[in-house]
Amino acid sequence: MNTLREIGQLAEHYDIAIVGAGPAGLSAAARAAELGLSVLLADENPAPGGQIYRAITTTPVADRSVLGEDYWKGGALVTRLERTSAAYAPGCTVWSVAPDEAGGFELGLSLGGQARLVGAGQVILATGAQERPFPIPGWTLPGVMTAGAAQIALKSSGLVPSGRTVIAGCGPLLYLLAGQLAAAGANIVAVLDTTPRRNWLSALASLPDFLRSPYLAKGLKLMAAARRELAFRTGVTALAAEGSGKVTGVKVTRGGATETIPCDALLLHQGVIPGINLSNAAGCAQHFDTVQHCWTPTVDDWFASSIPGIAIAGDGAGIGGAESAALRGEIAALDAARRLGRISEAERNEKAAPTRAELARSLRGRRFLDLLYRPAPQFLAPPADETIVCRCEEVTAGQIRDTASRLGVTGPNQMKAFLRCGMGPCQGRLCGPTVVELIAQVRGVSPAETGYYRLRPPVKPVTLAELAALPPTESAVKAVVR
């Protein structure tokens, strides 16, 4: 592996460019390099691993039991890549992917405050997942963070919340984090579980598959430990963060009764959804997945998107977890090699067969988890009007509902024009799903019918100076010089 620290070290062109160095990106890069392709693996973070294996090569957490054995599995993915000739660029942001004149792609990248345009024959987006927005009153107060954020602080910096900590929401990661933080010595005063009880009914049909899944033993262990050791409260139907200037408590409603739990940190989690900003901006088709309840890029059996030459591997194309992400990366890389003419279709199929079998096993039981931990409607579309939905532009649920009903706004793109929601620096990452949900609710239609933001590059901020310093292409010069 050749680690690139400066933008000038990047080549003009690679056979394949992979965005994101989590499990999917690491595996895709390793497999592609092993097949003899020239590979660029660009990743925004300072070290490989993505979020699930965050800081796997640099973590200061020495006691292996704190983060658990599953975390340490990530080391093997990095070791495998290190043995290849792939180019790996940490701290490198990909802000655009667009078709070039030669039938390949042109990627816009920034590294160390300088931008470059780099060519690639094939592209694999392995941008992973983000936590589903969890809009409750007061969620913008300092001291309120996502559960994933606390986990990142723990993995990459060995930091533990220092005061009274409350963890709230639902999903497997919630129990995992509660266990990890407790093992690291955090003072967890309550775990507030918002899993709707009626979810058990819809999830029950998928139970037989779950019982044969790799999740089962792991999940039961996590759950049992969390319930045994922590102040676990189920059936939570409403939450609000309280405080002035910073969080000082959380108001909890369960069984019709409301109480306030004083706290210094509130960690929220409502499952994860694909990070779709780059694929959406590149023009890849997406659909609303009704089981996982989120917008998901549409891919085929080889994880190819609707744009020939762009594949989407890992949780960025539907949530499947770390193990499945790595396998999906392998399969996408094999298909990229086939598209480049380096291996035949028969070779591709033969090499992919054992990986496919593993993939099927790793995804078994997923549906049960998706249905069981599906967020309650009141956490998808906040009922309290004062709840901020767009954190960047400070647009509330009440404003969005009012604009949808009085002005007849039919979709999130029109809503932007009226309220500026989704137009701040996060580019809709923290408000998009909620804005869709609120409009759908007011109009009495599904999120699928409501649509999603049409995103455009650059998907991450890039300075004018960086853009101005880009060398002009021949066609760009011809366009203005006569």
Added chain:
Amino acid sequence: MFRPMHELKAADALAFTFDGRALTARAGDTVAAALLANGVQACRQTPVSGADRGPYCMMGVCFECLVVIDGVGNRQGCLVPLREGMRIETQAGRRQPDSVRA
């Protein structure tokens, strides 16, 4: 709000300032993590209402940890590794016309 699990060794410590205050943090921390480790909760004010905000996602998604680093504004603190001598400042709300250099 956060504390390190392990005591900071002098060999691993980097010195930096936040709004002029001299602080130290572990080499390998991001700017956002270094601020959290020093008890800094709010690192910016919003341009709309001026409300205090602090790091929320720590993974480059939410843009709540925006700070000014060595004079360059709107940097995502959670993506920038801390360096010795860094001058970090609060990203203070909306820019006023008289604060922009001619």
